[in-house]
C-alpha cells in the first residue's frame with residue numbers, strides 16, 4: 001500500500017494529527033503537502049501531547065521520515081521554534097526533509113495578513129494571521145521566495161527587492177504602516193537559510209524513489225475540504241488545496257502513485273473563523289459540544305463554532321477527494337445525548353438540496369434538514385471492537401457511513417493513541 005493521502009473532510013480540526021499518528025507508526029514517510037503553520041495537529045502519546053503546526057505528524061514516529069513538500073508555505077522562524085521545542089522533549093527532528101521549492105513565509109507576509117484583516121473589518125476571513133494568504137498570493141503572482149533562494153544572497157536580494165517594491169507602497173500609503181527594510185529582511189532570511197540548508201532536499205525525487213522501491217508514503221493534509229481554495233466555501237477558505245489532488249501538486253508525485261484516500265471527519269462538525277456553516281448551533285447544545293469536545297483552536301486558541309454532523313458536507317468530501325475510507329473521530333463526545341440530529345440535506349428557499357450547492361448565496365442560506373437517531377449513555381472509550389459498541393451507537397455510525405457514501409474504517413473514541421476502533425485496516 002505505497003501511496004496514502006489523508007485529508008480533512010469538514011472545516012478542519014477533525015483529528016488528522018491523531019489519524020496520521022495511527023498510521024504514521026507503520027509507514028516510511030509522512031509528507032505535508034499544503035498550508036503552513038495555520039494548521040494545528042494534535043498527537044497524544046501516553047501523558048505527552050504534541051501540538052504540531054508545520055511539522056508533519058510523522059515526526060513523532062521514530063521510523064518515519066518527515067517531509068515538508070513544495071506545496072507548503074514555510075515560515076523558517078516558526079519551523080525552528082517547533083524543532084527546538086520538540087528536541088527539548090526528546091524528539092529527534094534530524095530526519096526532516098524540506099522541499100527546496102517550497103515557498104517561504106517572510107516577516108512581511110505576517111504583517112500584511114494582519115493589516116489586511118484589520119482593514120477588511122466586518123468582511124474579514126478570520127485568518128490565523130500567520131501570513132499564509134499573502135505568501136500564497138506572492139507564489140501565484142510570481143514574486144514569492146523559495147527555500148533554495150535563501151541559499152544565494154544575490155538571488156534573495158533581487159527577489160526581496162521586487163516583492164517589497166510594491167508591498168511597501170501598499171503598507172505605507174494604504175495601511176499607514178512603516179516601510180519594510182530590504183537589507184534587514186535579506187539579512188534575517190539569510191541567517192534562517194543557513195540553518196535550514198541541512199534539511200533542504202529535492203523531496204519530489206526522494207518521495208518518487210521511495211514509492212518506486214515499494215516504500216509507503218502517507219501524505220498528510222493540513223486544513224480541510226471545505227477550506228479548499230477551489231472546492232471550499234470561497235471566499236471563507238484558506239489559500240491552498242487541502243483536497244486530495246493537492247497531495248500530488250504539493251509533493252511532485254503523480255496521481256498514479258496514490259492508492260488510497262482517507263478522509264477524517266468528526267462525529268459532529270466544528271469551524272473556526274468566519275463563513276457559512278449550516279448546522280452551526282447557537283443554543284446550549286453548541287456550548288455543550290464545545291465543552292464536551294474541548295473545542296478550542298490549537299493554533300489560535302479561538303473557541304470553535306460547533307454543530308451537528310452534516311452529511312451533505314461529507315458526501316461532497318467523498319466526491320471531491322475520491323475518498324476510499326473515513327476515519328470518524330470524537331464519537332465519544334456524543335455520549336450522553338438522548339437523541340442525535342444528522343443533517344441529511346439542505347432547504348434553500350423551499351428547494352431541497354441533497355448535494356452541495358455551488359452558489360455561495362445558496363449555501364449561506366441553506367437550512368439543515370435533520371433526521372434524528374437515538375443516542376447512548378455507555379462510556380465507549382475502552383471499546384476496541386465495533387460489535388462491542390452500544391447498538392444505538394453502531395446504528396449512528398452505520399447511518400453516517402450510508403449518508404457519506406464511503407465506508408468508515410476507523411472510529412476515534414478518545415484522544416489517546418489506543419482510543420480507536422479499527423473496522424477495516426487502513427494499510428492493506
Ligand code: GDP
Pocket residue numbers: 008012013014015016017018039040041042043044293298328329330331332333411412413414415419
Ligand atoms: P487536526 O487539526 O485535524 O489534527 O485536529 P486538532 O488536533 O486541531 O483537533 C482535534 C482534537 O481532538 C485534538 O485535541 C485531539 O487530541 C482530539 N481528538 C482526536 N481524536 C479524538 C477522539 O476520537 N476523541 C476525543 N475525545 N478527542 C479526539
Ligand code: IMO
Pocket residue numbers: 008011012013014038039040041125126127128129130131132133221222223224227236237238239272273274
Ligand atoms: P488544521 O490543519 C481549522 C481557517 C482559519 C480561517 C481560514 C483562512 O488544524 O485543520 P488562513 O490563516 O489559512 O489564511 O485562514 O482557514 N483555518 C483553519 N481552520 N483548522 C485549520 O487547520 C485551519 N487552517 C486555517 O480559521 O477561517
Ligand code: MG
Pocket residue numbers: 012013014039040041042298
Ligand atoms: Mg487543527
